[in-house]
Amino acid sequence: MTAKTPFLFMTAIVAVAAVALAPEGTLxxxxxxxxxxxxxxMERLTRxxxxxxxxxxxxxxxxASTQSILMPGLLAVRFTEDADPARVxxxxxxxxxxxxxxPAFADHYLFVIxxxxxxxAAAHAxxxxxxxxxxxxxxxxxxxxxxxxPLYQYQWNFQQLDLERVWDINRGSAGSVVVAVVDxxxxxxxxxxxxxxxxxxxxxxxxxxFDFIWDxxxxxxxxxxxxxxxxxxxxxxxxxxxxxxIAFNVSIIPIKVVSGEIDETFGAPNVGTSSVVAQGIRFAAxxxxxxxxxxxxxxxxxxxxxxxxxxxxxxxxxxxxxxGNSAEEGSPAFYPAAYANEIDxxxxxxxxxxxxxxAPYSNVNGYVEIAAPGGDxxxxxxxxxxxxxVLQQVPDIEQFFLTGRFDQFQYLFFEGTSMASPHVAAxxxxxxxxxxxxxxxxxxxxxKFATDLGPSGRDDEYGYGLINPRAxxxxxxxxx
Amino acid sequence: xxxRRRDLRILAGRWVVVAAGLSWSAPxxxxxxxxxxxxxxxxxxxxxxxxxxxxxxxxxxxPSRVIATLPEGxxxxxxxxxxxxxxxxxxxxxxxxxxxxGFVFAGHVVLVSGPALSTLPSRSxxxxxxxxxxxxxxxxxxxxxxxxYAEGAYTWFTANDSFKxxxxxxxxxxxxxxAQVYFGPIYVDVGxxxxxxxxxxxxxFEGDVFQVGIPDRITMTPxxxxxxxxxxxxxxxxxxLGGGVGxxxxxxxxxxxxxxxxxxxxxxxxxxxxGVEYSATRWLFVSGEVRYASVPDALGAPGIAAEFDxxxxxxxxxxxxxxxxx
Numbered sequence: 158m159t160a161k162t163p164f165l166f167m168t169a170i171v172a173v174a175a176v177a178l179a180p181e182g183t184l185x186x187x188x189x190x191x192x193x194x195x196x197x198x199m200e201r202l203t204r205x206x207x208x209x210x211x212x213x214x215x216x217x218x219x220x221a222s223t224q225s226i227l228m229p230g231l232l233a234v235r236f237t238e239d240a241d242p243a244r245v246x247x248x249x250x251x252x253x254x255x256x257x258x259x260p261a262f263a264d265h266y267l268f269v270i271x272x273x274x275x276x277x278a279a280a281h282a283x284x285x286x287x288x289x290x291x292x293x294x295x296x297x298x299x300x301x302x303x304x305x306x307p308l309y310q311y312q313w314n315f316q317q318l319d320l321e322r323v324w325d326i327n328r329g330s331a332g333s334v335v336v337a338v339v340d341x342x343x344x345x346x347x348x349x350x351x352x353x354x355x356x357x358x359x360x361x362x363x364x365x366x367f368d369f370i371w372d373x374x375x376x377x378x379x380x381x382x383x384x385x386x387x388x389x390x391x392x393x394x395x396x397x398x399x400x401x402x403i404a405f406n407v408s409i410i411p412i413k414v415v416s417g418e419i420d421e422t423f424g425a426p427n428v429g430t431s432s433v434v435a436q437g438i439r440f441a442a443x444x445x446x447x448x449x450x451x452x453x454x455x456x457x458x459x460x461x462x463x464x465x466x467x468x469x470x471x472x473x474x475x476x477x478x479x480x481g482n483s484a485e486e487g488s489p490a491f492y493p494a495a496y497a498n499e500i501d502x503x504x505x506x507x508x509x510x511x512x513x514x515x516a517p518y519s520n521v522n523g524y525v526e527i528a529a530p531g532g533d534x535x536x537x538x539x540x541x542x543x544x545x546x547v548l549q550q551v552p553d554i555e556q557f558f559l560t561g562r563f564d565q566f567q568y569l570f571f572e573g574t575s576m577a578s579p580h581v582a583a584x585x586x587x588x589x590x591x592x593x594x595x596x597x598x599x600x601x602x603x604x605k606f607a608t609d610l611g612p613s614g615r616d617d618e619y620g621y622g623l624i625n626p627r628a629x630x631x632x633x634x635x636x637x
Numbered sequence: 638x639x640x641r642r643r644d645l646r647i648l649a650g651r652w653v654v655v656a657a658g659l660s661w662s663a664p665x666x667x668x669x670x671x672x673x674x675x676x677x678x679x680x681x682x683x684x685x686x687x688x689x690x691x692x693x694x695x696x697x698x699x700p701s702r703v704i705a706t707l708p709e710g711x712x713x714x715x716x717x718x719x720x721x722x723x724x725x726x727x728x729x730x731x732x733x734x735x736x737x738x739g740f741v742f743a744g745h746v747v748l749v750s751g752p753a754l755s756t757l758p759s760r761s762x763x764x765x766x767x768x769x770x771x772x773x774x775x776x777x778x779x780x781x782x783x784x785x786y787a788e789g790a791y792t793w794f795t796a797n798d799s800f801k802x803x804x805x806x807x808x809x810x811x812x813x814x815x816a817q818v819y820f821g822p823i824y825v826d827v828g829x830x831x832x833x834x835x836x837x838x839x840x841x842f843e844g845d846v847f848q849v850g851i852p853d854r855i856t857m858t859p860x861x862x863x864x865x866x867x868x869x870x871x872x873x874x875x876x877x878l879g880g881g882v883g884x885x886x887x888x889x890x891x892x893x894x895x896x897x898x899x900x901x902x903x904x905x906x907x908x909x910x911x912g913v914e915y916s917a918t919r920w921l922f923v924s925g926e927v928r929y930a931s932v933p934d935a936l937g938a939p940g941i942a943a944e945f946d947x948x949x950x951x952x953x954x955x956x957x958x959x960x961x962x963x
Binding site: 227228229230271272273322325326588591592593595597598601602605606630631632633634635636637 | 837842845898900935939941
């Protein structure tokens with residue numbers, strides 16, 4: 158039995174206080190400032206007939222819209238058996254086809270006509286020619302990757318970022334990119350029957366991590382924060398369960414540097430400090446992490462923290478840091494976010510809401526470099542009946558207080574720059590998977606293709622703007 | 638008109654030139670020259686010339702080749718003159734049946750009778766000196782002709798940084814063909830060619846290019862009209878200069894693009910060309926040329942060309958054409 162095992166059996170109620178202002182030097186996970194606003198969305202929702210019907214309708218609509226897209230300048234034409242190649246060539250020429258091909262395993266020809274031509278009209282004209290059995294436009298085939306995770310429909314943040322089309326481009330190669338979640342730990346594994354792995358992380362790849370709070374190699378999450386953050390990055394996706402993640406094929410290194418009430422109540426030897434975070438960052442960089450997500454901050458400047466971020470970037474890791482949730486308190490600087498604009502390859506992330514406006518809590522600072530959905534738990538702008546937070550699975554802390562076991566999970570809407578940061582971290586991972594490995598270049602790409610919000614150009618609310626995953630992954634062509 | 642003559646005449650000439658020292662190895666004609674006589678043609682005003690040296694070569698044009706070697710003293714009907722060459726009818730003894738014609742170097746013959754061919758050179762100017770060789774006669778440029786051609790070209794694009802970002806190289810090949818019509822030294826050329834290449838989409842950061850692994854296909858189809866001037870020149874090579882306008886169809890498609898994200902546009906192009914055409918046979922020609930083309934304002938934001946402030950789709954090309962016709 159390890160040091161942390163005894164409290165797993167205890168039935169105790171520990172008050173979890175939301176700390177709005179922390180004393181200098183104390184580590185704050187960039188949690189939603191209003192935990193009371195968290196609303197659980199149980200899996201029962203997916204059994205709701207009305208919701209199922211709604212989801213099905215949405216799926217049909219999406220399907221219809223994508224199927225209507227036709228390939229420009231391409232016609233499928235089939236001729237009668239007795240049509241000779243000369244006849245085909247003559248018809249092609251008379252209808253302005255610049256090229257005719259007969260694909261393998263096909264009973265028809267493909268006519269390449271002008272890209273600007275009306276393919277429907279061209280097909281109609283060809284179809285009326287003698288010897289032509291049919292001529293029709295060619296529809297573009299899409300992978301149709303829409304995750305079957307039943308709660309995906311509530312992940313407005315993913316739909317806002319057009320992730321279905323992003324996944325058409327890149328879902329990440331399995332295990333190819335290593336992302337470190339330096340946070341409150343992750344419910345990444347099961348410890349007997351008292352601490353269970355989050356079911357919706359069952360298909361996610363985890364690499365050995367470390368717990369700098371308990372000084373062991375089992376960075377278990379007793380808060381939910383790190384598990385929620387991990388879910389946004391790499392929740393098991395298309396598994397008919399719960400929610401989806403953005404870069405669900407990456408490998409995650411769970412690293413625990415944030416201590417919560419439960420850790421401290423049960424005598425964890427360390428508390429989360431800037432020094433401990435710096436250790437976690439260096440551990441991640443030395444264990445192959447190419448992206449390090451830091452959904453946390455310290456109110457006091459810390460040279461070890463800055464040096465650790467620089468160390469990680471120098472080792473080839475992109476460091477993504479939440480900007481802070483204290484806009485309503487005057488946006489005091491949080492570290493290491495405040496170092497991000499001094500270090501190319503480290504990115505400070507602000508939060509936006511459903512309307513793509515700065516979330517009211519998101520810090521307004523000169524170090525904010527980019528923005529991503531962090532949600533606003535005070536609103537339901539999309540009218541789905543739930544607050545507009547970011548939805549992921551977390552351990553049910555209240556059940557622990559009743560049973561002493563971490564074996565129950567729930568899907569919760571969180572808000573915060575902590576929730577925005579993993580969107581950017583996941584994007585960085587996909588970009589790295591496409592071969593952009595220089596942290597400076599990853600940061601530059603994210604900024605370059607961001608959708609400018611607020612005043613034109615960089616500003617303190619949104620940085621360079623809201624991340625634009627599809628544009629970032631597509632890059633630029635010669636002329637467009 | 639000059640009447641046909643097939644008789645052999647050896648006439649006493651007023652101008653006797655001995656081109657000593659020439660060592661051509663062509664076999665000498667075996668015939669013994671006949672005695673001088675005056676033909677009816679001379680009476681009728683036909684121009685007759687006589688070889689003034691042994692081993693006088695008679696050349697055919699297109700292809701250029703020696704068709705006879707004449708001894709000294711052979712009389713020949715002169716048909717026309719082209720610079721230093723005189724077109725003559727070959728006597729049957731030397732040229733065989735029919736009406737074979739060829740060209741002799743003006744310095745190797747003297748006028749015997751008949752009207753002087755225009756600009757008949759003086760002996761001193763036309764006579765090759767000892768050890769001097771003469772070039773075969775250049776095929777006269779027809780007054781009108783039409784030819785078709787196939788061409789291959791390699792273009793180094795003006796937007797070299799942009800092309801290099803996408804393709805890792807700033808140039809690429811064009812293949813095409815066309816037709817050429819000429820009226821004397823003036824020619825008009827209509828050609829179409831095609832460039833097609835697939836690279837990778839990319840972005841630029843601090844001058845470095847990062848490709849993102851998304852295929853990007855560029856197709857360019859220039860249709861150009863060129864008018865130019867072909868310089869008269871000795872031998873088989875004809876230099877030429879030209880210029881013209883065209884229409885360039887530019888297409889860019891990439892994977893994962895929505896239809897409105899692909900590009901299909903036409904741009905006006907301007908070009909200048911300089912080249913040399915070589916006559917391989919009477920009907921077959923090969924030319925090499927250098928072209929400069931400008932296609933202004935064709936590239937720009939939001940593409941990668943804007944990153945390099947490049948907007949011109951033109952470039953410098955080296956092309957080889959194979960032409961058939963005359």
